[in-house]
Amino acid sequence: MKCNTDKRNVSSNEPWIFTAEVYDEIKRTIGRRKPEQGGILGSSDGKHIDHYYFDKTANRSSASYTMDTKALNEVIHNWNDNGVQLVGIIHSHPQGVNRPSSGDMETAKHIIETIDVQGRFFTPIVQVSPKLTGEIKIYPYTFEQTVEMKPQSMEIEESAVDKIKERHLRALDKKAPNRFKRIESIFPENLMKKKVVICFGCGGSGPFIETLARCGVETFVNVDGDIVEDTNIATQGAYIHEIGKYKVDVLEERIRNINPLARVVSINRYLDENMTDDEFALITGIKNYNYEDVLLLGCTDNFYAQDRCAQLALKFGVPYLAAQIFEKGRGHEVIFSYPGVTKACPRCMLESRYKKFLTSSQNATGSSSGAAVCVTDYLNSIKAYMAIYILCYNEQQTPFYHLLDKFADRNYLMTRCSDELQAPAFEPIAELESKETDLTFPFMTVAIEQTVEKDCPLCYGTGDISIIKNRIPDTRYLPNISI
Ligand SMILES: [Zn+2]
Ligand SMILES: [Zn+2]
Incomplete structure (x- = not known):
């Protein structure tokens, strides 16, 4: 050469x-x-x-x-x-x-x-x-x-760029001094300011993270190696001018347009085996926060990445929330766990799925292809409300104080977005509908009771996820499973 x-x-x-x-x-x-x-x-x-x-x-x-x-x-x-x-x-x-x-x-x-x-x-x-x-x-x-x-x-050259950026952010902040005024009654004393949201997967969940910024959350760690593509316009709320940019960068820009003072760490990487647990801890600073102020989110459509998120949340003892859209947007699910509150661990809840993935050569990446963006929007709303329940669990001044208790053994929310979705949980509603056809709208969410799996390799069937803290040596590997 x-x-x-x-x-x-x-x-x-x-x-x-x-x-x-x-x-x-x-x-x-x-x-x-x-x-x-x-x-x-x-x-x-x-x-x-x-x-x-x-x-x-x-x-x-x-x-x-x-x-x-x-x-x-x-x-x-x-x-x-x-x-x-x-x-x-x-x-x-x-x-x-x-x-x-x-x-x-x-x-x-x-x-x-x-x-x-x-x-x-x-x-x-x-x-x-x-x-x-x-x-x-x-x-x-x-x-x-x-x-x-x-x-x-x-x-x-020109580290002036940083200075200009900072000046611009300060000016933006001054432009909107009352931005959180109308939510002061539900989040008094800026209490959301100290909350930390760590999100893996910043595609369809981007607008959900924006919502949390609008609620006053001020620290975000967003991780996603993807770049915005034109297909994301129809399904993930992306815009043409964002094509070719990293999804995390696009999200950071949006967050800063809501709260210029937000601390946003954008990591253009995937949660794969190149990222060790130690590195995860360093990047996110997770050990520096009170667990009640942290929420770890699994928003990818990859089975293994989702599993890893759940394990990381349990290993570091922080609240966790994850979501998944079903095929063709017929429905979706939200699962969550909170140490000392919820019973079934994420693995217990999705045990049948684990068995399916581990015993077949099924593709590990799900597809939300065929889902209109309103299905994702609805999912994002549910995620955001649940995230508020979680982040405010111990905040006495808020109307969300201890509301999560209601979901202690119902930490699985399933939403029907189309009549085509058949699930036992919707049978009573289907029965109602067969009598009175105009009574309901397809979009409907139920909190389904979860059982603790006796042989769960993650929580050992204890129903107390707080005991797992620090007990998973390396979350890059799936714990053994008895099939
Ligand atoms: Zn060297
Ligand atoms: Zn379990």
């Missing part, structure tokens, strides 16, 4: 200048992940680092980062075709190791030789904050046709 090098005649003591966009993107990708993550740096003028590609498919461990050469080569080719040169690799190291290793030097040497890079090759090392907040420190090094690494000067 030949690099276009004619534009670059800079001496090594001239600084590389990161554009604010690239720097931000590095913060959002490498900065939000445990060390040993990396990507490549490109420049269109030999002075500014204005291109960056995060090596998301790299082979990595806690001790090393190995580039996905195939994927990167494609990007480099593409850059070359567009007059962008590869000028360096950036990667993160564990805390305290802020110099390139001998292995890093070998890699740099290899790249310089195979790609025919002339002059200097930038090999900065990133140190991420232990809590993976996205704050980073870059230690700049340059590799120069020798086996020696030299410190390199570096600048970050």
Whole structure:
């Protein structure tokens, strides 16, 4: 591979200048992940680092980062075709190791030789904050046709962008001083301000999260690796101008338009085995909060991700809520658990589904294809109201105080959105309807009694989910099941 090098005649003591966009993107990708993550740096003028590609498919461990050469080569080719040169690799190291290793030097040497890079090759090392907040420190090094690494000067352009953003948010806040005035009677003394919502899956559930922001919740951790597609316009309330953006970014923008002071952490990743329980705890800061103020939401349509959410909620001892739309939007369900209040655990409730998934090769991702957005809207309303019951369970000043007790053994809400949905819970209603056809509307929700499964591998059939706290070693794996 030949690099276009004619534009670059800079001496090594001239600084590389990161554009604010690239720097931000590095913060959002490498900065939000445990060390040993990396990507490549490109420049269109030999002075500014204005291109960056995060090596998301790299082979990595806690001790090393190995580039996905195939994927990167494609990007480099593409850059070359567009007059962008590869000028360096950036990667993160564990805390305290802020110099390139001998292995890093070998890699740099290899790249310089195979790609025919002339002059200097930038090999900065990133140190991420232990809590993976996205704050980073870059230690700049340059590799120069020798086996020696030299410190390199570096600048970050226009962190003014952040300042402008902050000023803009403060101005927005001032524009709407009375925004929570009309809900003061139900949420007095800004009590929702201290609540923390952690949401996995930000597609159809986006409007539900917005609702919680409108209720005054001020801290959100949103996790979703998906990008908005045109099909999401009809089913998830997305807009054309949002196509191509990360769903978490779109949601953050909407939340900030409701409450500019909200603390929003947006993670463009999936809840898969690359995210360990420790990393989950770091990213969400879940251990820093009182469990009564936290709600963990499983809003994905993937069976395994949903299972993981439930286990994480139980492991960290926080309230949990999850939802699922049935095929063709005929109906939906909401399940929830609250330590010390609800009885059946999420696994108990969905035991038959677990059996089905674990014994067949069924697709793990459900599909809400064929559901009109009003079905999702209705589900979001139910989720939001239940979320308020949960978040306000111990808030005496609210009308929601202890209302959840009513659902202690009925922590499964099923909604019928079409007469086609047949379920025992709706039989009495169907009977009523057979006599008086105009009496009801298809949209109808019932809270169905749940039984604790004697052999539940998650709660051991105790009916007390608070005992599970800290007892699941690794939620990435399904606990054993007796079938
Ligand atoms: Zn390294
Ligand atoms: Zn159970």
